[in-house]
Amino acid sequence: MLQLKNISKSYTTGDFTQVALDNVSLNLRANEFVAILGPSGSGKTTSLNIIGGLDQYDSGDLVINGKSTQQFSESDWDAYRNNSVGFIFQSYNLINHLSIMDNVEMGMTLSGVPATEKREKARIVLERVGLKDHMHKKPNQLSGGQMQRVAIARALANDPDIILADEPTGALDTATSEQIMELIKEIAKDKLVVMVTHNPELAAKYTDRTVEFRDGRIISDSNPLPEQKVSSDYQLKKTSMSFLTALKLSGKNILTKKWRTTLTAFASSIGIIGIALILSLSNGFNKQITNYEAGALSNFPVMINYSAVSMDLTEAMAEDPEDTLTEFPDSTNVYPYDPSENTIVHNNVITKDYLVHLEGLDPKLVDGTSYVRSVNMNILKSDGNTATAVNAAGFTSFPSKNGSDPGSYLEKYYDLLAGSFPSKDTDLVLILDKYNRLDVATVETLGLDYEADHISFDEIIGKEFRLIPNDVYYVKSGDLYTVNGSASNLMEMYNSPDAVSVKIAGIVRLQEESPMSTLSAGISYSDGLAQNFIETAQNSEIVKAQEASDDINVLTGEVFSKTAGQSAGVGPSAMMPGAGGSSIMETKEGVLTLLGASSIPSSISIYPVDFDAKEEIVAYLDKWNEGLSSEDKIVYTDMAALVTSLSGGIMNAITLVLIAFASISLVVSMIMIGIITYISVLERTKEIGVLRALGARKKDITRVFNAETFIIGSFSGLLAIGITYLLTIPTNMIIKSLTDLSNVSLLNPLHAILLILLNVLLTILGGFIPAKLAARKNPVTALRSE
Ligand SMILES: Nc1ncnc2c1ncn2[C@@H]1O[C@H](COP(=O)(O)OP(=O)(O)OP(=O)(O)O)[C@@H](O)[C@H]1O
Numbered sequence: 001m002l003q004l005k006n007i008s009k010s011y012t013t014g015d016f017t018q019v020a021l022d023n024v025s026l027n028l029r030a031n032e033f034v035a036i037l038g039p040s041g042s043g044k045t046t047s048l049n050i051i052g053g054l055d056q057y058d059s060g061d062l063v064i065n066g067k068s069t070q071q072f073s074e075s076d077w078d079a080y081r082n083n084s085v086g087f088i089f090q091s092y093n094l095i096n097h098l099s100i101m102d103n104v105e106m107g108m109t110l111s112g113v114p115a116t117e118k119r120e121k122a123r124i125v126l127e128r129v130g131l132k133d134h135m136h137k138k139p140n141q142l143s144g145g146q147m148q149r150v151a152i153a154r155a156l157a158n159d160p161d162i163i164l165a166d167e168p169t170g171a172l173d174t175a176t177s178e179q180i181m182e183l184i185k186e187i188a189k190d191k192l193v194v195m196v197t198h199n200p201e202l203a204a205k206y207t208d209r210t211v212e213f214r215d216g217r218i219i220s221d222s223n224p225l226p227e228q229k230v231s232s233d234y235q236l237k238k239t240s241m242s243f244l245t246a247l248k249l250s251g252k253n254i255l256t257k258k259w260r261t262t263l264t265a266f267a268s269s270i271g272i273i274g275i276a277l278i279l280s281l282s283n284g285f286n287k288q289i290t291n292y293e294a295g296a297l298s299n300f301p302v303m304i305n306y307s308a309v310s311m312d313l314t315e316a317m318a319e320d321p322e323d324t325l326t327e328f329p330d331s332t333n334v335y336p337y338d339p340s341e342n343t344i345v346h347n348n349v350i351t352k353d354y355l356v357h358l359e360g361l362d363p364k365l366v367d368g369t370s371y372v373r374s375v376n377m378n379i380l381k382s383d384g385n386t387a388t389a390v391n392a393a394g395f396t397s398f399p400s401k402n403g404s405d406p407g408s409y410l411e412k413y414y415d416l417l418a419g420s421f422p423s424k425d426t427d428l429v430l431i432l433d434k435y436n437r438l439d440v441a442t443v444e445t446l447g448l449d450y451e452a453d454h455i456s457f458d459e460i461i462g463k464e465f466r467l468i469p470n471d472v473y474y475v476k477s478g479d480l481y482t483v484n485g486s487a488s489n490l491m492e493m494y495n496s497p498d499a500v501s502v503k504i505a506g507i508v509r510l511q512e513e514s515p516m517s518t519l520s521a522g523i524s525y526s527d528g529l530a531q532n533f534i535e536t537a538q539n540s541e542i543v544k545a546q547e548a549s550d551d552i553n554v555l556t557g558e559v560f561s562k563t564a565g566q567s568a569g570v571g572p573s574a575m576m577p578g579a580g581g582s583s584i585m586e587t588k589e590g591v592l593t594l595l596g597a598s599s600i601p602s603s604i605s606i607y608p609v610d611f612d613a614k615e616e617i618v619a620y621l622d623k624w625n626e627g628l629s630s631e632d633k634i635v636y637t638d639m640a641a642l643v644t645s646l647s648g649g650i651m652n653a654i655t656l657v658l659i660a661f662a663s664i665s666l667v668v669s670m671i672m673i674g675i676i677t678y679i680s681v682l683e684r685t686k687e688i689g690v691l692r693a694l695g696a697r698k699k700d701i702t703r704v705f706n707a708e709t710f711i712i713g714s715f716s717g718l719l720a721i722g723i724t725y726l727l728t729i730p731t732n733m734i735i736k737s738l739t740d741l742s743n744v745s746l747l748n749p750l751h752a753i754l755l756i757l758l759n760v761l762l763t764i765l766g767g768f769i770p771a772k773l774a775a776r777k778n779p780v781t782a783l784r785s786e
Pocket residue numbers: 011012013018019020038039040041042043044045046047
């Protein structure tokens with residue numbers, strides 16, 4: 001039971017106001033077939049749209065089953081159209097990209113009818129309209145009459161109380177019109193059917209009642225119904241389109257324009273491809289750097305030198321760290337300052353306790369430790385007849401590890417070219433550079449022909465030197481000690497039973513795949529050898545004599561000119577045997593160290609097993625410094641950290657700049673998506689009208705277009721990532737040929753996922769305004785569009 005009470009409706013276009021309905025009152029029975037007749041422009045369609053809730057009246061009231069609609073909200077109208085009204089249009093208004101079945105189901109989809117029930121109901125109504133065999137076709141595969149049957153099935157599917165038909169046979173031939181009218185008449189048996197028609201014969205033949213309009217007013221009614229009191233029990237079931245339905249709808253629409261979508265997706269993927277490539281390169285380079293750290297740089301030892309840079313380098317480089325001074329002042333004054341206050345060099349005083357602390361370091365973290373000891377080991381070599389002193393300045397000590405074979409570090413990183421790795425303290429190794437070169441000074445030390453073009457390994461393996469203990473090496477003459485010097489004496493010393501024989505056990509070279517070397521080429525000995533020498537030296541006569549004499553150098557007889565604290569004489573350069581000897585000889589401590597009285601090394605290098613171990617080692621070293629005054633701290637140098645913090649920072653900066661550039665194309669693609677969506681809105685205007693007529697809310701329309709941009713965004717994101725993965729192949733080939741680094745371009749899967757999400761978000765944003773515009777479209781105008 002439907003009542004139109006004094007309904008008026010007018011349309012204003014510019015200054016012109018057209019009254020479409022003028023105070024129309026009409027009572028309709030719950031079960032009758034009403035024809036609305038009248039000349040063109042008399043207000044027939046307007047009244048139908050108002051009855052169907054597609055258009056809203058200006059004044060009056062539409063009463064549905066006794067319930068006034070004056071207070072209806074937009075969603076009430078949406079629900080009313082969906083629950084209670086079925087529309088049949090002259091031009092069918094089917095959604096062309098959906099199958100017949102989907103078209104019929106749409107109203108039920110909007111009201112959330114479960115899938116199986118929906119399918120069953122659609123099947124029943126399609127059978128009823130005689131389209132059982134055409135269910136899976138698309139609308140454009142049907143004849144006009146069949147399409148109108150689909151429209152009737154759609155109107156019936158949700159079992160509404162009211163069917164509104166606007167010239168349903170207007171586009172059909174006479175025979176088909178009759179069939180359709182029969183169908184509608186049959187429907188009208190248990191429903192209210194209101195049909196607008198221009199054809200009085202059809203009206204007379206099929207309908208129960210004719211209402212005639214003219215100039216927006218009813219001029220005749222063949223079977224009027226007096227006003228009746230109806231109690232209101234009218235309930236509405238709200239509609240809502242799930243995002244999945246929106247996706248399905250837009251997905252099917254997109255399938256009808258595959259090429260356009262693909263091209264759009266490709267164009268909008270370009271920005272993401274740019275960013276993905278940049279990220280993959282930067283990620284790859286960072287990985288290379290990390291590998292480099294873990295490989296090459298992990299082999300960089302943590303060094304505890306006599307002097308170290310104690311402050312943050314950057315801070316030290318700023319001339320005025322407190323930022324209190326004016327640059328290039330106009331002042332006529334000079335400002336005195338003490339540069340030592342800003343000193344960045346820290347002197348480490350390594351003590352026995354510190355060495356004990358180092359012993360507590362977990363051996364699993366270290367490959368080896370090497371020490372620089374400033375002791376002058378008395379080394380002689382012999383050609384069989386004469387012995388000569390060897391300048392051991394070029395000798396280095398290779399890293400070794402407590403409790404392991406002396407050669408374990410070398411075995412890990414070096415190839416054995418001849419002989420064997422050192423297995424005892426008296427084994428020396430000869431380290432060659434990657435070209436198998438050896439500097440002539442070392443060749444000479446070995447007693448070989450340094451002018452020769454090449455020297456066979458055989459001539460080197462087994463070369464012998466002898467270490468002469470202080471008590472044999474130095475003789476007392478008067479109050480002083482001298483080297484037991486003449487040539488025959490040297491031979492005698494060489495043959496002394498106390499002399500320790502050391503031999504070149506093997507020739508080694510850094511492994512090709514090994515990280516870079518920090519050991520220099522030349523003769524290298526184990527720290528055990530130096531420790532043994534020092535142990536004997538500590539009890540030697542000359543050491544005891546020097547310890548007893550505070551101011552006289554027992555070797556030269558000179559008076560010490562400096563005390564230890566005063567001089568830089570105990571620094572590493574001065575402590576190097578043979579180098580800077582004059583300076584070291586100026587203090588008692590220096591001379592004692594040189595003679596082997598001190599077991600404290602001047603410098604320690606700890607070789608970590610890997611990069612993580614290095615972090616732990618550094619943390620362990622930091623522990624020592626806790627609570628110590630800055631002077632007493634032992635400052636280490638972590639070369640690897642210095643290198644990596646610089647390279648990592650630069651890499652990140654470059655990445656950011658490049659991403660900023662690539663982002664410009666993202667903005668462009670956003671605008672493009674906006675345009676494409678707008679075009680889609682224009683193309684789908686009719687569909688918007690149909691959906692609104694079926695009860696879709698404005699929100700649902702927005703959702704349909706958001707779903708469309710979601711699909712395009714996901715597709716273009718996936719496309720971008722796919723293309724990026726493909727592009728990394730040639731990129732890597734080019735980088736490999738240019739830099740010899742392999743697999744540099746490497747897209748992090750997490751970045752890939754984030755970029756896809758970003759792209760989806762941006763496309764939805766780009767299409768947001770057109771989607772909102774679509775939702776605002778007036779359903780009546782949308783339905784009229786072609
Ligand atoms: N959206 C609109 N904007 C402006 N005027 C409108 C609008 N819709 C309808 N009208 C006007 O309202 C009047 C009634 O239109 P309506 O479509 O109801 O007529 P009708 O009787 O259905 O005509 P026809 O038989 O030609 O379809 C007409 O003069 C029409 O121009």
